[in-house]
Every structure is written in structure tokens, then in C-alpha cells.
Amino acid sequence: MAENEKTTPEQGDQQAAQQQVNPEFAIQRVYLKDASLEMPNAPEILLVQEAPSVDIQLEVSETPLSQADIYEVCVRATVTAKTNFNNEQRTVFLVECKQAGIFLIRGVPEEQKKLVIGITCPTILYPYLRSNVCDLLTRAGMPPVYLSEVNFEAYYHQRLQQQQAQEASKATKQ
Numbered sequence: 001m002a003e004n005e006k007t008t009p010e011q012g013d014q015q016a017a018q019q020q021v022n023p024e025f026a027i028q029r030v031y032l033k034d035a036s037l038e039m040p041n042a043p044e045i046l047l048v049q050e051a052p053s054v055d056i057q058l059e060v061s062e063t064p065l066s067q068a069d070i071y072e073v074c075v076r077a078t079v080t081a082k083t084n085f086n087n088e089q090r091t092v093f094l095v096e097c098k099q100a101g102i103f104l105i106r107g108v109p110e111e112q113k114k115l116v117i118g119i120t121c122p123t124i125l126y127p128y129l130r131s132n133v134c135d136l137l138t139r140a141g142m143p144p145v146y147l148s149e150v151n152f153e154a155y156y157h158q159r160l161q162q163q164q165a166q167e168a169s170k171a172t173k174q
Contacts, residue, residue: 038094
């Protein structure tokens with residue numbers, strides 16, 4: 001029976017190769033990292049009947065953590081609403097939320113890992129972010145702002161092009 005349990009060096013190499021081939025992806029934790037609401041011109045601004053203009057900015061960041069194959073991905077939304085008050089543009093509210101997650105990504109080739117971190121992880125986090133922004137505004141007595149759907153694949157490629165353009169610009173200045 002002991003002879004059946006022995007593995008040859010070739011079998012050991014095959015088992016090691018199988019472990020490397022089987023990629024792993026797991027959500028370790030999803031959490032609200034930061035949330036802030038500012039209403040610097042309240043209460044006067046709340047009496048204005050004009051609908052405010054709303055500006056929404058998104059940002060995605062990623063950080064490798066100290067444990068191997070563990071990454072934190074953060075999606076940040078900044079929502080600013082402004083309206084005219086006494087012939088001036090004034091801020092009605094400013095909301096910033098950071099929705100983060102910790103992800104295990106193991107056995108994935110480096111190029112694909114970048115796609116998982118830049119596309120898959122933000123896609124998982126974004127519905128939580130949308131809900132938190134809407135909830136924060138509703139609890140503050142403001143009308144909710146519903147963040148529209150985002151194609152994080154297009155967003156990732158846009159960010160990549162911007163980074164390449166910046167690097168090319170720096171290279172030409174030197």
C-alpha cells in the first residue's frame with residue numbers, strides 16, 4: 001500500500017503544474033472605506049427651487065497588500081451638486097464615497113491579473129458604491145443621486161491610454 005502512495009518526480013511536477021494552472025479568485029471582504037458629505041451653504045441653499053447641476057467623478061485604485069496574492073481595490077465617487085444662489089454658483093452638496101474590497105488573485109498570468117484588478121474587481125464593488133451614495137444623500141434629506149452604470153472595461157482601457165500618453169509626454173520632455 002505504501003508503494004501506491006509514492007509519487008514519482010514526474011507526477012510531482014504534474015501536480016505542481018496543475019496547481020499553477022488552476023487560477024483562484026475570491027472576494028475576501030467588501031467594505032465602505034470612507035464616506036463624507038458636505039453641505040457648506042445649508043440651510044439657505046436648500047430653499048432654491050432651481051434644479052442643481054450634478055458632476056460625478058469616478059476613480060479606481062489598487063494596492064497590493066502584504067500577503068501574497070491579496071489586493072485591495074477601491075472605487076471612489078465624488079458627486080458635486082451646484083446651483084445659482086444670489087447670482088453665484090454655489091455648492092448644494094459634495095459627497096465622496098470610497099468603496100473597497102480585498103481580493104485573492106492567485107495563479108493568474110500577470111497580464112490577466114491586471115484585467116481582473118482593473119475591470120472585474122471594480123465591477124463587483126460598484127453596486128455597493130452606488131447604493132451608499134444614494135443612501136447617504138437620502139439620509140441627509142437630499143434627493144437621491146443614482147449613479148449610472150459604468151463599463152469598467154472601457155474605463156480601464158481609457159485609463160491605460162491616458163497613462164501611456166502621460167509617459168510619452170514625459171519622455172519627449174526629457
